[in-house]
Amino acid sequence: MSSEISPKAKPVKTTGLHVGDPVPGVKKVDPILVADGVKRTFGGLTAVDVEHVEIPRNAITALIGPNGAGKTTFFNLLTGFDKPDTGTWSFDGKPLAHVPAYRVARMGLIRTFQLTKSLALLSVMDNMKLGAKGQSGENLFRGLIPAIWRKQDTEIEAKALDLLGRFKLDAKKDDYAASLSGGQRKLLEMARALMSDPQLVMLDEPMAGVNPALTQSLLDHILNLKEEGMTVLFVEHDMHMVRHIADWVIVMAEGRVVAEGDPHSVMQDPAVIDAYLGAHHDADLGATDTEHVEAMKELIDDEQ
Amino acid sequence: MDWGAIFGNAVVELISPTTAAYALAALGLAIHFGYTGLLNFGQAGFMLLGAYGYAIPALKLGWPVWACVLTSIVASVIFALILGIPTLRLRADYLAIVTIAAAEVLRLVFTTNTFQDVTGSANGLSEYQAGLLQFNPFPPGRYGFGPWIFDNRVWFFLVIAWIVVALAAVFTWLIMRSPWGRVVKGIREDEDAVRALGKNVYSYKMQSLILGGLFGTFAGILFVLPRAVVPSYFQPSLTFFVYAILLLGGAATILGPIVGSIVFWVLLSFFSGFVARAVEAGWLPFMTQVQAGQLRFILVGIAIMLIVVFMPQGILGNKKELAFVK
């Protein structure tokens, strides 16, 4: 293994994204995605209840919040994988309500899944190629004639190889996706999403389970994407990462947007610290007291 | 024991039109199940529509061959649409039951006495081949070589059948190597993931259902050409046998269904001949002639089991896939 980590000392943050005070639902200068009154309930449980939220264009936005806050459900609603009880939302000015998931994706809004969905019995390369958009060979009749799609396919393959290299998956390109480890699947999921050059990519905990060193190099890649004009919205529990690359942070709790702002100010917010980050979050756990040891001992002694 | 006759008869099945028809039906299932992951257990329904779609206009309306074939195609596309619109949203195992049910509904509708005038009810229809036979280039008579002695009708049907199978195989091969095939295979693995990548999963599933269904339809026509059509051919067990053939050959392969069909029919014929002669020769003294007919099915059942046990991926299937089955 060789080390090629040369992190940019500090990534360049995009600023001046919002208009007015950074309160929940604040207007953005140039929003790419706007959601209004989106609500989803499961039985008695309100999983998502977002009054108004805007995602800034060409910036990296982090969506954070406690477990069960409704982040994934919100993703599902925005991308057409679930239907809200009420609400409207638009992408790039085009309304998205009742638009089926595949159309949403074609419009340039690609998402990944928190619980990975690799196409198990397809090779890693085929997984990647599937991600590319506008393939003429995907039409039944044109697919019959290789001459029509051969050239495009070669280009797609080159692009896929490049991405796989960055994600450290090039050695696995001909293996079935089923043979990837948990973290490798996360990586594949993300790389595949990037194949279609989306305008807005929505990543659901992309780095959970990914090796920290690799995470770091991938973050640089994401920053490059931003420079190329892409917008990123991601859910993440790793605060180092959020702090490192997010230009804007939206905090959700119990289905609502409870705070917005730039990473540093949001993370200073006592409410956020209390509900989400916790008291220990900057402390060394090795030094933290352990209070329950006696209770534990008792429970374990029960058995003997 | 006349081993020559046993093997001779078994070898006849190698190229018989029935073998070709089953191979084609299995190829259709390979598209459905092997590549797209649609657990279509209603292939018998598509075959039924092919058979009746051809026979009814030929017999009752005197339509020319091409019009009859077209009727079959239209009927089965409509069936695929009706079946697909509600069911392609279903999970694979639900789809299996719904497709069996739909095929059974079809069979019962073609069996009921209510439509006797059109469908011939339980007795079915016969002698609808005249329109096609007028193109028969083979001179009348019974001839051939080795064990393959057929009359000119059978030769004609046989040639048609294998040409169709060959065309279908080439078509499938082309389409499955294309990006279209990739999408369809992706749907087999996880349709939500494919949807998230901007593919219209529903439309692809429908295309696949229609395509495989059309293969089934052609198989239905080929199957009934050398014989008559009665609704009880198209019981669920027909689909079961076609599945057995598919898995025998290898689910996601092009040649698998063809090899599977050949092996299946050769084995069936071999068992038939062998068991019957073994009883005649007194090798199985505790068994009567009548029981010999039953023993053969027991052997076929056991053979299907053993094949899956020892070759779960099929004759031509990829063994590596097996390591990952859920």
Added chain:
Amino acid sequence: MTNSESATSAVLDPAATPVVEVRNVTAGYLPGVNILNSCSLVANQGELIGIIGPNGAGKSTLLKSIFGLVKVREGGIFLQGEEITNLKANKLVAKGVGFVPQTNNVFPSLTIQENLEMGLFLKPKGLKERLEFVTEIFPELGRRLTQRAGSLSGGERQMVAMSRALMMGPHVMLLDEPSAGLSPVRQDEAFLRVKEINKAGVTTIMVEQNARRCLQICDRGYVLDQGRDAYTGTGRDLLNDPKVIGLYLGTLGQDD
């Protein structure tokens, strides 16, 4: 990078009794492809062992082979001196080994409560106290005991999986990325509980990608690479070892 090279940094107490011992294990999924290559590991009584390494290094495979879910091809695995190589998983549970897999770690169609009860399958006694104990750690779960686990969010599932293991009250606990998907506060909570359980006498082996946190609390760490144990040492040593930082930890956690 072999064991011998790094073994010096691991200070093994000669008096300590090994509870789990992995001796030169070779294992894999596909015929002919070994994922673990002669990999060794020792966990002494009461130790908290952390395993880190790049994606695809074989960490999960190692835990799975200890737990009898992946077939061991060569070498042996010992529990308190007794050979347990390729023993069936439920037999190991009976011997007091608990395991939380990395993925698919809940019963989706069972309710949360039933999921937790499954942790106590072999000794259904004392259900109530234990239930109270885990719901204190993860109050989210306590409020929703009758919700089906299949509808839970990623983090909530992870909590259920952790809690199920905590319910077991095992002597040896194998955890595969228990903190993945948890919010920071729950992560800290989870690490602290693991530490407490360990203090209470449970030998624990955990695989983590949140390497900093993991190495902070564990007694000893192993770095796995390409199916071999590349480095071992105390958690602190590894945390500060520049080589380990460069290859596996990155600098992200330090730069702010």
Added chain:
Amino acid sequence: MAEDGSTATPTASATPTEEPEYDFTIKGIVKNDGEPIEGVTISVEGNGFQADTETDAEGRWTIGVPEKATYKVTLDEDTLPKGVIVKEGGATRDAEFGQTKNVTVAFFLGEGVRVTVSFFDQLVQRIVSGLNFGLLLALAAIGLSLIFGTTGLSNFAHAELITFGALMVLTFGVTLDWPLWIAIITSLVLSAALGWSLDAVIWKPLRRKGVGLVQLMIVSIGLSLALRYTFQLFYGGSTEQLPGATLPSDIRFGAVALSWVDLVSMGVSILVLLAVAFFLLRTRIGKATRAVSDNSSLAAASGIDVDRVIRIVWVVGSVLAGLSGILWAYFRPGVSWDMGFQILLLVFAAVTLGGLGTAFGALVGSLIVGLFVELSTLWLPSDMKYVGALVILILVLLFRPQGILGRRERIG
């Protein structure tokens, strides 16, 4: 009215008792509102031949004629009792010989009001027998659903487990003539043994090898074929009856006619279904069953002996199937080598309708299928009676793709 016998006519004499002189005969009967009338004069004329006779005490008459031809048969209305007239068809009818030497001309007089069963009573009767059939299907379906739930296997050989139960009762209760209850218990024990050994010999090794579910399904199709024809090999192709199955009995509740078989089978089904529900919801093994069905390797990691649980499920499922087979043999009534296979599709439809793998779904689905099979022929031709149930299956899944009690999985 004419008390004495028949009166000979100049041309022919024909009394019922006398040998007819001719090869060909015209026969008939005269009845008024279902009661025979004696002494009615009937005359036959045609083809240059003429004869008459009178009906006997049973209202019958016979006249011989010399050749096959068309004759006019006339009933002398004057000889009828007062107030009785011939309405329909008139007093004179044509009798035409067909292929045989006899032709019959019957006079049915009076209103002859047939009391048909009202639509409502038919509906009630069919609802009851639909429920009965549904309960029986449920017994079979729950076994199938349990096995599907724990192992993911769509077991097509379940049909043969159903048949097996009935065949064993046939063997022990009829062929060996054991007392019925001993025969039934033996049959259930053997069903359990069959389930146990199928799992031990076939399914467990296949699970070990990690064979895929569809492959397993094909194995079960092969197994079904082998077992079914083994049954035929030993029991032949015809239908037999179990002891007591054909005792006529007629218990009526208003419009509903039930036999003791119906009552017993409903009772047994309900009891057994309650027991199964208790087993699944309350017992540890029951919960383990559901755990294994969700995630078997995690179940193993929780200390559950997965193989043992699956074994238990196979045994329970087989006993339920065997029991349903026995009840089915009484309900139809009859035992034959393919009796299970004949209802397999309905069982599958029931399981699917309710939601695959959910035991209670199987119950609900079975009741619906049972009702629809029985009710649909009120409107459909009876040879399409399964069509109703199958169409309902398709329609329900259209609106609830996960089945009635099935649950949708969460995405993402």
Added chain:
Amino acid sequence: STGTPAPAESESPAASGDALPIAEGERDLSLPLGTILPQSGALAFLGPPEEAGVQLGADDVNAAGAGISVDVTYRDSGDTTTDTATVSVTDLLSQNVSAIIGAASSGVSKTVIDQIVAAGVIQFSPANTSADFTNYNDNGLYWRTAPSDVLQGEVLGNLIAEDGNATLGMIVLNDSYGTGLAKFTKEAFEAAGGEVVAEALFNEGDSSFDAQISEVTAANPDAIALITFDQAKIITPALVGSGFPGDKLYFVDGNLADYSKDWAPGLVAGSKGTLPGLDVGTLGDFTDRLKGVDPSLTDYSYAAESYDAVVLLALAAYAANSTDGTEIAKYLQQVSGGSGDGEKVTSFEDGIKLLDEGKQIDYDGPSGPITFDENGDPTEATIGIFQYNDDNTYSRIGDG
């Protein structure tokens, strides 16, 4: 439409003039026959009596020692679900049989008729009643001894009316046998002044008949005719169990059987049925001899028809002095009495004697009088009328 073609069309046998002369010369014939009768599948219960009939016929021919011997190869026809029949026929044809006896089901016969006929081999069914075969393009090679629907239907319809039943319900198997017989029964019954008030069909493979039973009993008919095969075993107890009188049922050849082992005593005492074929008195020990061939027989459906098929084939081959299918077929009509105005014989041996003298014969066997028309369909039959006793056995009470 279904049903045996109306034999009326060819009621008067063709003049003796068109009969071929009996071939000259010594006979040293070995006649290979094949059968495709149901050994497996849904109709398997019909197989054993049919195969026993064939075997008995072959035994009788061979016992006569008349220079013709029959060698039978038995193969399975299965049912239409398994496509077994084509494989069996391929096998039989490869053994150069002169004629194939079978199949029992019209559907199966249709499947293989082209294959058999194209090989110049006779197909001879003991049980097919489908009308489609009458004018089938079969090169004169398809023959059948199946009992005539027309006759049996007429006898049954008249019988039911004569018994004083004004209304009739029918439960009918939906295939050529059931619907054909039902049609003629209905015609005869309605011509006699009765009314068919309910007709419920069921399909082969149906498992329970509740719906059919309640449909028919709801119309409250005086009598119910069961036009089924083996299914009567299930329908009858259920029907009587639902409250319909057990003496008001009518059975047909497909299901008139000895039910003493199956049903509670007295279940159908007094019910009647029709069965083509000669009286036991005339038949002699035919059923006993069948039992000698297959002791496990309980049912004799189509055994006599199968027996007669073999005997007729042997007689025709003898008359033609040939074992070629086409040659044999030329003589089948005349040995049956359908042409040639031959002398009546009722056994193979008697037939051989006359043929040896160069005389034409008219064979009538245990299945009753047999006379083929030029299509190979039977035109005559004796239909017996039977009544059930208290022990569910049946006895002949007259001829129709």
